[in-house]
Amino acid sequence: MDGGAFTTAFHLIVSLDPTLGGIVALSLRVTLTAVLVSCLIGLPVGAALAMGRFPGRSFVVVFFNALMGLPPVVAGLVVYLMLSRSGPLGDLGLLFTPTAMIVAQTALILPIVVSLTRQVVEDLWKEYEEQLRSLGATSMRAIPTLLWDGRFSLLTAVLAGFGRASAEVGAVLIVGGNIAGHTRTMTTAIALETARGDLALALGLGIILLAITLVLNAGAFFTGRLAQRASG
Amino acid sequence: MTKLKHLMLAAAASLAATTGAASADDTYITVASTTSTEQSGLFDHILPAFEEETGIEVRVIAQGTGQALETGRRGDADVVFVHARPAEEEFVAEGYGVERHGVMYNDFIIVGPGSDPAGIAGTQEADEAFAAIAEAEAPFASRGDDSGTNQAELALWDSAGIAPSGGWYRELGSGMGPTLNTAAQMDAYTLADRGTWISFQNRGNLEILVEGDERLFNPYGVILVNPKRYPHVKTEKGQAFIDWLVSGEGQDAIASYKLDGEQLFFPSASDGES
Numbered sequence: 001m002d003g004g005a006f007t008t009a010f011h012l013i014v015s016l017d018p019t020l021g022g023i024v025a026l027s028l029r030v031t032l033t034a035v036l037v038s039c040l041i042g043l044p045v046g047a048a049l050a051m052g053r054f055p056g057r058s059f060v061v062v063f064f065n066a067l068m069g070l071p072p073v074v075a076g077l078v079v080y081l082m083l084s085r086s087g088p089l090g091d092l093g094l095l096f097t098p099t100a101m102i103v104a105q106t107a108l109i110l111p112i113v114v115s116l117t118r119q120v121v122e123d124l125w126k127e128y129e130e131q132l133r134s135l136g137a138t139s140m141r142a143i144p145t146l147l148w149d150g151r152f153s154l155l156t157a158v159l160a161g162f163g164r165a166s167a168e169v170g171a172v173l174i175v176g177g178n179i180a181g182h183t184r185t186m187t188t189a190i191a192l193e194t195a196r197g198d199l200a201l202a203l204g205l206g207i208i209l210l211a212i213t214l215v216l217n218a219g220a221f222f223t224g225r226l227a228q229r230a231s232g
Numbered sequence: 233m234t235k236l237k238h239l240m241l242a243a244a245a246s247l248a249a250t251t252g253a254a255s256a257d258d259t260y261i262t263v264a265s266t267t268s269t270e271q272s273g274l275f276d277h278i279l280p281a282f283e284e285e286t287g288i289e290v291r292v293i294a295q296g297t298g299q300a301l302e303t304g305r306r307g308d309a310d311v312v313f314v315h316a317r318p319a320e321e322e323f324v325a326e327g328y329g330v331e332r333h334g335v336m337y338n339d340f341i342i343v344g345p346g347s348d349p350a351g352i353a354g355t356q357e358a359d360e361a362f363a364a365i366a367e368a369e370a371p372f373a374s375r376g377d378d379s380g381t382n383q384a385e386l387a388l389w390d391s392a393g394i395a396p397s398g399g400w401y402r403e404l405g406s407g408m409g410p411t412l413n414t415a416a417q418m419d420a421y422t423l424a425d426r427g428t429w430i431s432f433q434n435r436g437n438l439e440i441l442v443e444g445d446e447r448l449f450n451p452y453g454v455i456l457v458n459p460k461r462y463p464h465v466k467t468e469k470g471q472a473f474i475d476w477l478v479s480g481e482g483q484d485a486i487a488s489y490k491l492d493g494e495q496l497f498f499p500s501a502s503d504g505e506s
Contacts, residue, residue, distance in 0.1 A: 085307030195409030
């Protein structure tokens, strides 16, 4: 099996297996969309949470921190119950679609983006508050500047979110249904091949998933470093 | 700011694209079925012919029978295709399904380690074999997931007059494949459907020890989810799929599925027994 998995992975890649291509494309589409949505919501919310002072703020901070540990299977179950035909959003007919998977993954990674953004922005604000205030910036006006200044740290938050989303299987299995050619992702395919007892193929797919994650992370890392150098 | 606007637009567009794809092409049906039909590769074999002929895409969600019926009960599938006769009849009686049609059968087998510590090899009666396993307190891996196979297993314990419990009886709460994986690792006995067994590749020391008892008969039925209860059910397309399964063509497709030269499922629609 040990050598078999690498051989299988290699064969799958060099033969440009179309089924595998579809699975990889769907996995990336779902996860990247979830990451994008989480950033659009999570960056401003996290920054606002860092700067804003309102009653119950500590509670909200703790709440988002705790949600970082939300078990994927619970997130999946909640989204399932919401989107099921018998649930409140059943009329949308979204259960067992890629959209349902995007919603579930967003629920999983939004807390990570919010919490890590809050921490980064809070630290930066502590450091630059005087300076920014002397330039006449109110705390809310300073948010875009702080987000921009913290972009390299925030990239790590985004990558953490991507990692959690691309690695999880429990939520997408429940809300996607692992339908061949429609909602089958890398992780659910790995779970299926393990169930079939085809461990070499399962591990082969795992190797490919790991390779993709590695390439994306390397890309983000080196882009960040180049940008950091360019901005001095 | 324009950058942000671009991002927002991109997000909205990609969300719209994914939802649009889901609702625009309404030429598919959702079938809640069992792990045994999916993992044995049966659907990969028979569905292309149906899809080509009718243009209806069949989206299969492979669950245990209990979970598949629950999916139907919630209105999240158009058709259920499962194997637990009493549970299926209850599903129809409760008004969640229209009518049960018999489609095919295969059989269950009792597999266990070649060393056979409970000495059940060749036993004719499945419940006697179960009694011997309990007597020897030899490890037994139960699906424990309310699947059709799990329900058949519990019926056998019942018929042996035993309420299995203790360290030797291990409820895994897993599908057939994972249960076989686990049984192979702990040298445990288990009840398996023949389809999954034949297609299963990680057998370790496991062998078929008991087979052929009529109590090990495993019929599959297909049911349309009741459109009176769930108006969004794709009645016409779902019924077309059921009609095709029980037609000569569908039955031939089922019969022609072989793995390693062995037929996995036997058509039964014309048995009248349905």
